[in-house]
Amino acid sequence: MNTLRPAQGAKRTVKRVGRGNSSGKGTTAGRGTKGQAARTGGRNRRALRGLRPVLLQTPKLRGFKSLTRKSATVSLGQLNAEFAKDNEVTPKALVKKGLVPAGGGVKILAGGKLTKPLTVSGCKVSEEAKKMIEAAGGKVVQGTGKASRKA
Numbered sequence: 001m002n003t004l005r006p007a008q009g010a011k012r013t014v015k016r017v018g019r020g021n022s023s024g025k026g027t028t029a030g031r032g033t034k035g036q037a038a039r040t041g042g043r044n045r046r047a048l049r050g051l052r053p054v055l056l057q058t059p060k061l062r063g064f065k066s067l068t069r070k071s072a073t074v075s076l077g078q079l080n081a082e083f084a085k086d087n088e089v090t091p092k093a094l095v096k097k098g099l100v101p102a103g104g105g106v107k108i109l110a111g112g113k114l115t116k117p118l119t120v121s122g123c124k125v126s127e128e129a130k131k132m133i134e135a136a137g138g139k140v141v142q143g144t145g146k147a148s149r150k151a
Helices: 051-057 076-082 091-096 127-135
Strands: 072-075 106-109 119-121 139-141
Touching: 072 076, 076 106, 076 127, 106 127, 127 139
Parallel strands: 072 106, 119 139
Antiparallel strands: none
16 A cells, blocks of 8 residues: 555646746746736636627638538449449448448439449438439338438
């Protein structure tokens, strides 16, 4: 028991301020000069001030960045190259093959050619892509596409 010590770097020495100029933290004690922040009990630090300050801080011009995630897109040509005949295409399988990033929705678009039958489930599929999948002998298991967000 007498050999127990705190982990290296777990304990910090206290910063001793206002103990002379040679210490480097004398006179103003690292608070700058004058103003509210220099006074005792100063600096108004109100946290969680609601939405209005956030709205006021956002720039008015130069575009807009939506908070909703966009679905990652995959073309039928990519599926044709990556998946074997009669494989099941799911968001997890697409993430595993490195076609889409993890954590977002997936939409399959009709780019390229599909020559083998595939089963697509858990993904959003465009109308044209659905026709091409079914023409190649595959099928689309219709889900909401929301299950794909867990991948």
